Amino acid sequence: MKEPFMNQTPDPLNGLRVAVTVDDQFQWTGIPFPEGHGPKSVSRAMIEAFANHRVPEVYAFNSTAPTEDDPGALSILDDWCAAGHHVGNHTHQHISLNWLDVDTYLSDVDKSEEILRPWIERAPSRYFRYAFAMDGDTREKTRGVQTHLTRTGYLSSPVTLWFYDAQFAVAYQRALALGDREAQQWLEDALVQTAVDQTRRQAAAAARAIGRSPDHILLVHGTTVAGATLDRILAELARLGVEYITSEEAMRDPANAVGSPRTTRQFRNSSQKWAEFAGVALDDVPPAILAEVEEVAKIDGQSWNEVLGGATAEWAKRIPFTPMPSDFH
Ligand SMILES: [Zn+2]
Numbered sequence: 278m279k280e281p282f283m284n285q286t287p288d289p290l291n292g293l294r295v296a297v298t299v300d301d302q303f304q305w306t307g308i309p310f311p312e313g314h315g316p317k318s319v320s321r322a323m324i325e326a327f328a329n330h331r332v333p334e335v336y337a338f339n340s341t342a343p344t345e346d347d348p349g350a351l352s353i354l355d356d357w358c359a360a361g362h363h364v365g366n367h368t369h370q371h372i373s374l375n376w377l378d379v380d381t382y383l384s385d386v387d388k389s390e391e392i393l394r395p396w397i398e399r400a401p402s403r404y405f406r407y408a409f410a411m412d413g414d415t416r417e418k419t420r421g422v423q424t425h426l427t428r429t430g431y432l433s434s435p436v437t438l439w440f441y442d443a444q445f446a447v448a449y450q451r452a453l454a455l456g457d458r459e460a461q462q463w464l465e466d467a468l469v470q471t472a473v474d475q476t477r478r479q480a481a482a483a484a485r486a487i488g489r490s491p492d493h494i495l496l497v498h499g500t501t502v503a504g505a506t507l508d509r510i511l512a513e514l515a516r517l518g519v520e521y522i523t524s525e526e527a528m529r530d531p532a533n534a535v536g537s538p539r540t541t542r543q544f545r546n547s548s549q550k551w552a553e554f555a556g557v558a559l560d561d562v563p564p565a566i567l568a569e570v571e572e573v574a575k576i577d578g579q580s581w582n583e584v585l586g587g588a589t590a591e592w593a594k595r596i597p598f599t600p601m602p603s604d605f606h
Contacts, residue, residue, distance in 0.1 A: 289480045292520065295493045295514070295519050296495065296526065297335050297497065298335060299496075299497050301499050302353065306588065311454065313453075318501075320353045322507065322508070324362070334401075336362070336404055337357055340367050358399055363401065365406060366390055367389065368386055368389055369386075373408055374413050376600060379418055379421035379425075382422060383421075385596065386405065402432065405433055406436070407433065410435065410496075410545075435546070437533065439475070440472040441475070442468060444581045447580070448460075449500070450579075454574075463573060467569075473510070476495065485555070494533060537551050543605075
């Protein structure tokens with residue numbers, strides 16, 4: 278039986294304006310791509326998906342440390358820009374600002390600029406994205422970094438929507454290593470559903486917290502599983518009424534240009550920070566399905582927490598800091 282019309286609430290996805298961005302096309306130091314996959318194959322799949330769904334001018338925010346061992350990987354940025362997409366700055370080593378002093382963090386920002394300058398110069402805007410979207414555990418640190426960004430002409434590009442694809446990526450790498458096709462298919466299907474569901478929940482919470490529905494900036498990681506599913510995710514979001522816009526359009530919204538009013542050391546996107554600031558409940562973010570994802574294609578020592586922990590320990594050998602796993606809770 279059809280529900281009476283009066284009980285139907287509009288889907289928050291209908292008419293939602295979303296700029297898409299891609300992070301970490303070279304993955305991270307200590308988390309290489311699965312065998313047979315790499316930045317080139319994933320970036321090609323994504324360029325095709327963006328063309329299929331008319332997603333304009335996607336900014337890529339890549340930590341550049343993984344290209345130290347493979348400078349040739351940078352050539353994917355030529356194809357990326359030739360397809361009409363752009364490149365921003367995302368630090369060299371991808372260490373949270375929580376774990377570093379401002380000067381060390383800024384020298385890591387500048388180091389990445391030196392590597393990416395030829396591509397950053399071609400972009401219509403100079404955008405910077407904080408590693409892990411962590412923009413300072415104290416206001417003083419945020420101000421310190423912001424002062425440098427202003428001096429060097431960068432605007433911070435916040436993430437307002439994400440769907441935990443990096444956690445799926447680790448499970449997908451396990452499934453690929455085991456040759457477990459059933460697990461791969463389950464993860465792909467689950468990621469598509471999770472992407473739609475998380476976008477809907479986070480957009481609804483942001484609208485309630487801010488008092489209007491702002492333009493959004495969605496994050497997708499340049500991982501193998503995201504490359505395999507992005508076409509489906511974009512199709513499903515478009516079917517439900519999402520309109521794809523440029524980052525420049527999204528940045529005209531004060532919600533993005535100014536950022537959220539909440540300072541925290543926890544792993545939160547802007548919509549989550551706004552929800553916490555305004556006391557708006559945000560159920561199932563992060564989603565309960567991540568516990569199931571961890572149970573798929575299990576390999577000893579290769580859970581999301583163990584893989585991320587191993588990677589941050591690698592980074593700490595290059596720039597001394599103490600990783601704080603609790604920041605991800
Ligand atoms: Zn990142």
